[in-house]
Amino acid sequence: MGTLLDIKNLQTHFFTSGGVVKAVDGVSYTVDEGETVAVVGESGSGKSVTALSILQLVAKPPGEIVGGEIFFEGRDLLKLSDAEVRDIRGQEISMIFQEPMTSLNPVLSIGQQLTETMLAHLDISEEEANERAIAYLGKVGISEPHRRLKQYPHHLSGGMRQRVMIAMALSCEPKLIIADEPTTALDVTIQAQILELMKNLTRELGVAQIIITHNLGVVARYADRVNVMYAGKVIESGTAEDIYHNPRHPYTLALLKSVPRLDLVRAAKLDPVDGQPPDLSKLDGGCAFRPRCRFATEECGKSFPALEKVSDTQTAACFNKENLVESMKEAS
């Protein structure tokens, strides 16, 4: 399958009174057609800012994309005019946000919000747009779609609103959907419904997905490939199996060890990463994880380790990848 999206060395910085915050600092990853890629990391790791940069939704000032390229179907999005980006936004690439409560306009009806995107991007009449809106509401599992068109967001529950967001994201038949923590605000049983719905619809329609999340369970269930981010950089990338069964970066390993498991009888205390995430305005040239890393050596402070191949499908940015494997063998 062909490459749909290719992010190359993206740098998005925020110029604040407290200094330059390098929220995204040299991020590269790709998304193939029809594929689901997860971006996982903790708050402040730059996963959302990367996604917002793709659609150029980063508020300027204070934010600015200062470097890199984002190829979508061969065109560099960062070189397009505002009008050209608007054509792509919502039509070819659409976005689902975390907060279903705040990402819908409270004073517009569901119908108005759903047809707005279609009328802006597609050459169709209002009636046709309404029919399509009804069809998509049905697809996302909303009962009585005719009646819902006239309702307002406050008439709907959180799960229902997120379904509306999904209908909206799909309505122009995009090639890529970026879902930024799509289920974090929802209860578990509703989260499961929404994620299954997204999986089934994207498979059916052949839409590629970027799922941004901090939930390692969601990643394991839905992602074909995973990018792990820390302090504005991708530090490891691979298939879900690579990342979970054979992590090659100490941060990925530490992250997996810090989550309690629902399916296993408790065997030991948790093994958390010590310390706090770094201040992104005070990074030096070395590996940002080294103050918290148990494999850190002097080398780690001198330069940032490049993202290097460790197998056909996996890359990791660590000088001590090999030591990590050794010590994991010893531990098991």
Added chain:
Amino acid sequence: MSPDGATPSNPVRRDISSNDVLVEVNELKMYFPITEGVLIPRVVAQVKAVNNVSFKILRGETLGLVGESGCGKTTTGRCILQLEKPTAGQIMFDGVDLATLDAKAMRPYRQRIQVVFQDPYSSLNPRMKVGEIIAEPMRVHGIMSGAAEIKERISELLSTCGLNPNFADRYPHEMSGGQRQRVGIARALALNPEFIICDEAVSALDVSIQAQVINLLEDLRDKFNLTYLFISHDLSVIRHLCDRVAVMYLGNLVELAPCDELFDNPMHPYTRALLNAVPIPDPTIEKSRPFNPVAGEIPSPINPPSGCVFHPRCPLAVDSCSKQIPPLREVVPGHWVACTEV
């Protein structure tokens, strides 16, 4: 359960074999009226936030209270703390019904029961220094008077919670979420409580920081022989930390069992649905696991379904489920389920 029982550093399951009941909630009901009319308000409906909930917590035990939003888990915690006056029911703490006490008689009990809240950003006063935040409960209860004595106690509490004693001079905004939550825990410990209610105490934290705070809560439990009511929607954290678990749905207690028993042998259809809905961080398991999300949404507690509140979403529901509220019954020793069909 581990054969060697509970020792402070025991990494596996603890053995709570005491019969010393510290907290007993009996047929607790908390209804919130919905009123209409400005001058002469009249009650038009009631939100049955907690409906006939009973459970016991043994001294030294950690009871997990789990459920989705609106299930009444937080309201139950607030009733125990007497932050809400229950509509009906008893809150027995060390043999005394807290619901019958007036504010003055309640005061000595407030020292013994403390709470850690979810949001480390809004539960600390932004205009007070960390030291003042921790000292406030000690001043209010007059358990320490000398400035030097209080200062020493603040340092001690901060280091117990893994913070540098110098943090006493900082303001909350100068700290990260994990550090603030440690301050919230230090404040809860200031009065040497016996019982701490942790209401989603680790939910707002990132995974790596969450693990640090979970370990801290465990260490403190062992060190001070604390009893916890651990309220959370995160089933994985509950399994890791709790000795017994109570599952709530729409104001009702639907299942109560020892921790591993509940997770390995869930009986109530709602508990099963809940456990099935949580994705497990292992792609190999996830690819082979049958996954059937339960249909439907959580109904409104203003107008809950008749009979068993779960019956409209339940795959096992039969006619009688919509007519009668199933009582909690003990199916296996210690394992209670409110369902007639299992």
